[in-house]
Amino acid sequence: MIAGVASITGAAVFSFTLLSKVVERMVSLSVGIMLATSLLHALPEAFESGADTRSLFATLLGGLLAFFVLEKLAILRHSHHHEGDGHHHAHGHDAHQAGKSGWMILLGDAMHNFTDGILIAAAFLANPELGIVTALAIVAHEIPQEIGDFIVLLNAGFSRLRAYVFNLLCSLMAVAGGLLGYFTLDKASGLIPYVLVFASSGFIYIAVSDLMPQMQRRATVKESVPQVFLILLGVGIVLALNHAY
Template sequence: MLATTLAGVASISAAALFSFTLLSKVVERMVSLSVGIMLSTSLLHALPEAFESHADPRTLFATLLSGLLTFFMLEKLAILRHSHHHEGDGHHHAHGHDKHEAGRAGWMILVGDGMHNFTDGILIAAAFLADPHLGIVAALAIIAHEIPQEIGDFIVLLNAGFSRARAYFYNLLCSLLAVAGGLLGYYTLDRASNLIPYVLVFASSGFIYIAVSDLMPQMQRRATMKETVPQVLLIALGVCIVLFLTAGRH
């Protein structure tokens, strides 16, 4: 419980420090970094981990499909149930973004992040049961892996109109799901370990959907070469960050 709590709080706090101090003035541009981080985390790390398990690939692909459709429906419900504010309504938004468009990604990324943190908790519990030293190393590795991802999450939330306090509070709540995952993994490891590949795939579907459906269309609206070059470079930087921090790790 201590390891999962520290892993969540430390990664959230470090990401908030970077996001709120160094990146807050360039939120609009840093959406591109978030796209690179989320896509590479899902496609180069989480999904390969899931498919390297003994789970049936067809079932995993079915989980990926159901996850994409689930997040599509969540977005539909968000549109139907919430009255969104628009630019010029007196609220502070990143220049050029309509909260009607950006706000949906903020809430959906919290759902995906919660699933991801829940899985991290299960993984930490499994490592501690194998060897306490391995558990400590696993927790440290997850903190290192989570910081760039959480920076991406904060960027999306700030871009969606969340205040710094709200973004930190909701991300912190999501991080506590790691504790729930750790407890579940500790007491029901045999059954929970079989679910890990499916939870990884479902969480990845959320990040892929958000990046492709919400964030990349925002970037496409600024299609000049002056805007495109920094976007491509920041996406590449996000990919490189994830590759560097996850190289050689399972």
């Protein structure tokens, strides 16, 4: 719980102060963080666990399709809600397009926090000191990812309070994972690679399907150069933290 609250609060301080005025530009940073966290941290950890490779790829495929279906349901629900009301919804539709990525990122984040809880429980069972170090390492890894999440939520139209509360609720999944890991670690540990892959599929889908198309609508050189720079900066942050821990 401490690890979750610390990472959420630390990310909120950066997101709501230093970055709040440049949310649209910071979407690029979020893309870099999300893709790097998934492709350079979570997925390698899952595939190095010894779990069946074909099953992990099947989970990745299933996760991508599941998030596609969730997005499709959100679009259909929105279309049905406004059907025949006689109003033009171009601007509102754009806001909704961003909004659905906010709910999907919360789902992926909840799954990721669940695996963090299992990992912390496993470390504490092995050695209390190792548990503390593991929790601190997870806080360090989570802060840049949570900054990326907050940027997506603000871009999706969430208020600061709403974004903080929902992220905080998602962090409680780490407590659920910790309790499950503590009492049933032998069985639960085998699920960690699959939960990591499913969570990663959500981050990849959101980055590629929702955030990158937003960035592509601003295709001038003046906009594109900072976008590329911030994506690379996000990747660099994750790489630096992976190297440090």
